[in-house]
Amino acid sequence: MATTIILILIIIGFISIVIYLWLRLQRLEKQKKYVENRLNTIQKGNNDIHLGTIETVLNPHLFKNILNSVQSHAYQTYFALDKLANILDYILYESKNRYVTPKEEIEFAKDLIEVNRIKLSPLFELTIKTKIDETASLYAQKVLAPLITIDLIENAFKHADLQSKDAYISIVFGFKDNVFTVTVSNKISPKASLKKEKSGIGNVTFEQRLDILYKGCYELERIIDDDAFIAHLKINLNEYKTKMLDSGR
Numbered sequence: 001m002a003t004t005i006i007l008i009l010i011i012i013g014f015i016s017i018v019i020y021l022w023l024r025l026q027r028l029e030k031q032k033k034y035v036e037n038r039l040n041t042i043q044k045g046n047n048d049i050h051l052g053t054i055e056t057v058l059n060p061h062l063f064k065n066i067l068n069s070v071q072s073h074a075y076q077t078y079f080a081l082d083k084l085a086n087i088l089d090y091i092l093y094e095s096k097n098r099y100v101t102p103k104e105e106i107e108f109a110k111d112l113i114e115v116n117r118i119k120l121s122p123l124f125e126l127t128i129k130t131k132i133d134e135t136a137s138l139y140a141q142k143v144l145a146p147l148i149t150i151d152l153i154e155n156a157f158k159h160a161d162l163q164s165k166d167a168y169i170s171i172v173f174g175f176k177d178n179v180f181t182v183t184v185s186n187k188i189s190p191k192a193s194l195k196k197e198k199s200g201i202g203n204v205t206f207e208q209r210l211d212i213l214y215k216g217c218y219e220l221e222r223i224i225d226d227d228a229f230i231a232h233l234k235i236n237l238n239e240y241k242t243k244m245l246d247s248g249r
Contacts, residue, residue, distance in 0.1 A: 083111045090146070099142040102180050102237075106130070106173050109149040109182070113171060116157045125168035131176065138178040138237045145213050151206040152184040152231045159229065161189035178238040185230045214240055 090108045094100050110128065117126060133139070153171065161167045167187045174181035210218050210233075217240040223230045 083115045086111045087115065095146040097142065097146060100144055100146045101140050101142055102144045102175050103134075103139055105144050105146060105149060106132070106175075108146075109153060109171075109173065112150060112153060116153070119157070120162060123165070124162065125166075127168070127170045129170075129172045131172065131174040133176045136175060136178050138241065139175055143237050143241060144180060144235070145209060148209070148233075148235075149182050152182060152233060155231070156184045156186040156229075159189060160186035164189075178236075178241075180235045180237060181233065183230065183232045185228055188224070188227050188229050217243060 087108065090104075090111075094104060094108075113126075113128060120126060156169045156171070160169050164187060168185075169187075170183075170185040172181075172183045174183075207220065210220060214235050217236050219232075219234045221230075221232045223232075
């Protein structure tokens with residue numbers, strides 16, 4: 001009897017989560033329609049409009065990848081849905097803001113990594129490290145563009161050699177002296193990636209966002225070292241804030 005009650009409660013809980021996510025999906029669909037309308041304005045040359053369009057158009061693509069991850073391992077669905085709910089909150093609400101705090105962006109990135117983790121075998125080496133100075137003055141201030149970390153993280157999971165016995169992904173977040181850094185390393189897959197129509201758009205829009213927001217205040221490096229691909233992003237938020245103050249923005 002007790003087992004039956006527990007089972008019923010689990011089923012009810014799962015149904016509640018599904019309904020909750022379905023409602024959020026409806027909101028996301030409305031957001032996609034809004035994006036389509038905004039895309040028509042991208043040629044006007046206004047940087048603010050251009051930036052907003054680039055930031056928002058990434059969201060449906062990100063969400064599709066997340067759902068594929070959840071589907072790949074149904075036995076971990078409850079855990080993945082919990083992380084997915086956090087990601088949806090961030091995408092639907094925080095990403096509409098021009099800036100978020102470095103703390104919020106790092107927490108979002110960690111949830112994104114955990115959802116992607118379910119695609120990996122238990123033997124796959126996934127390392128996440130943080131080198132954070134939480135006392136830094138800008139750590140809790142809204143100075144960082146939302147979703148600025150997803151390009152590097154998604155590329156690692158997309159291009160890593162997930163089947164090799166010595167495969168790995170390493171992700172290190174840093175925040176010291178008001179300088180935000182993220183370094184992502186992965187073993188390169190020997191299998192040639194299939195070329196898709198419109199491939200490479202993600203990298204272009206990512207660099208466009210960096211140039212529009214942080215030009216002169218960031219460094220982006222992509223390095224191939226033997227069989228490893230290393231991407232490193234550094235944003236000096238001190239320089240950026242001084243630049244904004246000088247310009248009166």
